[in-house]
Amino acid sequence: MSEVLVLVDHVDGAIRKPTAELLTVARRLGEPSAVFIGRTDHSAGAVAAVRKYGAAKVYLVDDSEIRDYLVAPKAEVLQQLAVKVSPAAILVTSSFEGKEIAGRLAVKLGSGLITDAVDVQEGPVTTQSVFAGNYTVRAKVTKGTPIIAVKPNSSAPEESDGAGAVEEFRATISESAKSARILASEPRQATGRPDLAEAAIVVAGGRGTGGDFTPVEKLADALGAAVGASRAAVDSGWISHAFQIGQTGKTVSPRLYIAGGISGAIQHRAGMQTSKAIVAVNTDADAPIFELADLGVVGDLRVVFPKVVELLAGTAGGISASVGTSQPEA
Amino acid sequence: MKYVPDATADRRFAPNNTVDRESVDGLLSELDEYAVEQALRIKETSGNPEDVRVTALCVGPEKGIDAVRKALQMGADIGVHVTDEAVAGSDAIATSLVLAKAVEKIGSPQLVMCGMSSTDGAMGVVPAMLAERLDLPQLTLASVIEVLDDQVRIRRDGDVATEDIGATMPLVLSVTDQSGGVRYPSFKAIMAAKKKPLETYSLSDLGLDADEVGHSAAWSEVVGTTERPPRTAGAIVNDEDGSGAMALVGFLASNKHIRGAVEHV
Ligand SMILES: Cc1cc2nc3c(=O)[nH]c(=O)nc-3n(C[C@H](O)[C@H](O)[C@H](O)COP(=O)(O)OP(=O)(O)OC[C@H]3O[C@@H](n4cnc5c(N)ncnc54)[C@H](O)[C@@H]3O)c2cc1C
Ligand SMILES: Cc1cc2nc3c(=O)[nH]c(=O)nc-3n(C[C@H](O)[C@H](O)[C@H](O)COP(=O)(O)OP(=O)(O)OC[C@H]3O[C@@H](n4cnc5c(N)ncnc54)[C@H](O)[C@@H]3O)c2cc1C
Numbered sequence: 136m137s138e139v140l141v142l143v144d145h146v147d148g149a150i151r152k153p154t155a156e157l158l159t160v161a162r163r164l165g166e167p168s169a170v171f172i173g174r175t176d177h178s179a180g181a182v183a184a185v186r187k188y189g190a191a192k193v194y195l196v197d198d199s200e201i202r203d204y205l206v207a208p209k210a211e212v213l214q215q216l217a218v219k220v221s222p223a224a225i226l227v228t229s230s231f232e233g234k235e236i237a238g239r240l241a242v243k244l245g246s247g248l249i250t251d252a253v254d255v256q257e258g259p260v261t262t263q264s265v266f267a268g269n270y271t272v273r274a275k276v277t278k279g280t281p282i283i284a285v286k287p288n289s290s291a292p293e294e295s296d297g298a299g300a301v302e303e304f305r306a307t308i309s310e311s312a313k314s315a316r317i318l319a320s321e322p323r324q325a326t327g328r329p330d331l332a333e334a335a336i337v338v339a340g341g342r343g344t345g346g347d348f349t350p351v352e353k354l355a356d357a358l359g360a361a362v363g364a365s366r367a368a369v370d371s372g373w374i375s376h377a378f379q380i381g382q383t384g385k386t387v388s389p390r391l392y393i394a395g396g397i398s399g400a401i402q403h404r405a406g407m408q409t410s411k412a413i414v415a416v417n418t419d420a421d422a423p424i425f426e427l428a429d430l431g432v433v434g435d436l437r438v439v440f441p442k443v444v445e446l447l448a449g450t451a452g453g454i455s456a457s458v459g460t461s462q463p464e465a
Numbered sequence: 466m467k468y469v470p471d472a473t474a475d476r477r478f479a480p481n482n483t484v485d486r487e488s489v490d491g492l493l494s495e496l497d498e499y500a501v502e503q504a505l506r507i508k509e510t511s512g513n514p515e516d517v518r519v520t521a522l523c524v525g526p527e528k529g530i531d532a533v534r535k536a537l538q539m540g541a542d543i544g545v546h547v548t549d550e551a552v553a554g555s556d557a558i559a560t561s562l563v564l565a566k567a568v569e570k571i572g573s574p575q576l577v578m579c580g581m582s583s584t585d586g587a588m589g590v591v592p593a594m595l596a597e598r599l600d601l602p603q604l605t606l607a608s609v610i611e612v613l614d615d616q617v618r619i620r621r622d623g624d625v626a627t628e629d630i631g632a633t634m635p636l637v638l639s640v641t642d643q644s645g646g647v648r649y650p651s652f653k654a655i656m657a658a659k660k661k662p663l664e665t666y667s668l669s670d671l672g673l674d675a676d677e678v679g680h681s682a683a684w685s686e687v688v689g690t691t692e693r694p695p696r697t698a699g700a701i702v703n704d705e706d707g708s709g710a711m712a713l714v715g716f717l718a719s720n721k722h723i724r725g726a727v728e729h730v
Contacts, residue, residue: 250590269692272691315636317628382584382587383642401472439709
């Protein structure tokens with residue numbers, strides 16, 4: 136069976152959830168090989184994690200020479216590895232970085248590239264959700280090695296024991312790949328809440344919050360959810376751009392999306408329309424967001440959200456007795 | 466800068482699975498207006514604006530000339546439109562090839578500026594592909610740009626961190642919609658734009674063969690498109706009588722979303 140290369144998405148050796156999803160997808164296409172580019176002395180945890188999701192091999196690539204440079208060296212690593220092992224496909228996370236690595240790699244290998252895949256099946260045949268979720272497109276790569284960038288939260292990670300045979304791989308990095316240098320990097324402040332792109336539940340606020348995100352945050356905490364925002368809220372300076380959902384912000388596809396005081400502009404929809412269930416609270420019964428909502432509440436979020444939190448706290452015992460044993464839907 | 470179907474209209478696919486560009490009005494991709502704006506600001510704040518030339522380049526169908534005109538009205542000095550039947554249906558690899566050849570024909574620009582993403586394909590890969598093809602440094606997703614002599618430094622919101630990145634010109638730069646508001650062309654600017662030079666290139670002008678690009682040569686192929694069935698209308702509850710919160714909790718419980726909450730309280 137051919138190898139399928141999976142680029143490990145990690146922060147200082149801690150793998151991010153999309154990597155487990157990619158390995159799960161890779162098993163449908165061949166034998167998954169994880170490619171870890173990072174500090175090899177920090178790789179033990181990552182190796183164990185990718186093995187748990189079925190990696191038959193783990194290529195360790197020491198990044199001491201390329202840590203300070205953007206995506207170009209990583210594309211060179213993958214190119215050289217691809218030439219060596221002739222993989223059946225190469226999978227990366229559809230993040231800003233993942234897509235740029237994939238783009239450069241596609242040019243280098245003369246291979247077709249598909250981004251923002253929400254599903255990958257044998258073939259490989261991919262599914263994309265396009266035009267703000269109004270169309271589903273199935274596509275395949277017709278030339279070269281299929282390079283596919285898969286959106287986070289597209290599939291449920293499934294565990295499977297992999298051999299996880301570790302092999303060190305050394306790539307030759309060109310000088311020109313090192314032409315853009317990272318001068319400073321400030322990791323995003325941890326909020327104590329789940330990561331927005333990976334969260335199972337997202338509670339988002341818009342202009343309708345009037346600038347006070349407390350009701351949004353309190354509801355998020357009551358549900359173990361991530362907080363998100365519309366661009367209007369970001370542009371007003373109420374919350375940082377890192378929380379923006381939409382065309383020019385994060386794309387999310389949680390199990391549940393709750394929008395408070397968000398009208399549902401096309402650019403916002405582009406980032407949340409693939410959510411499995413959508414709830415909207417808006418004072419305007421004609422707000423376009425209601426067209427998407429599985430449940431719409433015409434009302435003031437500043438009244439409705441706190442009351443929901445109160446009800447959840449009050450009934451937690453009762454609800455846990457009735458639904459606590461059932462698993463959330465995947 | 467790309468010419469795209471208006472995102473607020475009903476965008477569709479044609480029978481051959483390419484984007485139907487006939488049924489919907491096209492325009493300059495909104496996110497590319499930010500690239501034009503930043504190019505103009507760099508020109509205006511460079512000690513010698515008269516010596517700095519901003520060229521607006523679009524690869525697209527005949528009507529794409531409208532996108533080039535818009536950039537000229539905003540203040541670009543020269544327009545270049547690459548249009549050729551054979552380019553229709555190109556994927557990202559082919560598009561970046563045509564763009565790279567056009568950039569080389571235009572000259573040796575100090576900065577190749579792009580939007581962060583088109584508003585139709587929205588892949589966000591063309592700037593990186595251009596950097597690869599032109600063998601230039603890439604500074605992508607800039608929200609703040611500083612130019613000092615031949616040094617460019619940008620700030621951006623990356624996936625997990627806010628980063629400052631630097632490189633020496635020439636380079637490829639892409640900008641986000643956080644980079645600063647976009648100007649509206651004045652009447653005077655619209656009139657002035659009519660006199661600006663506008664060139665049209667075909668594939669052969671770029672030394673490319675028809676079979677290197679376009680739908681038939683694409684490296685990837687769309688095998689099917691399905692319009693999403695209209696969402697079945699969800700329940701709507703009016704909170705006038707105060708029943709909104711209870712309805713929301715009921716929804717959470719019946720769809721088993723509350724487990725997380727129980728763990729948290
Ligand atoms: C190039 C480009 C890119 C963009 N990218 C994005 C993007 O990534 N993400 C994004 O979100 N937007 C994006 N936008 C902006 C988008 O077009 C909208 O302007 C934006 O989404 C509006 O945000 P909003 O819904 O919070 O505000 P509004 O449209 O002003 O809606 C506010 C809503 O709140 C309701 N409301 C008011 N008070 C209350 C209350 N007390 N309780 C409940 N409801 C209340 C109102 O009825 C209204 O429906 C982009 C725009 C452009 C041009
Ligand atoms: C819904 C949809 C899905 C698609 N999926 C794929 C896919 O998976 N794989 C694939 O290979 N192709 C795909 N395509 C085709 C691809 O979008 C086009 O080939 C496109 O020209 C390049 O990608 P982009 O528009 O996504 O550009 P992006 O990479 O999002 O554009 C970034 C920037 O590059 C510049 N730019 C992009 N195109 C042009 C242009 N023609 N002229 C001037 N500047 C430009 C602009 O500054 C733009 O802001 C898809 C197209 C559509 C409509």
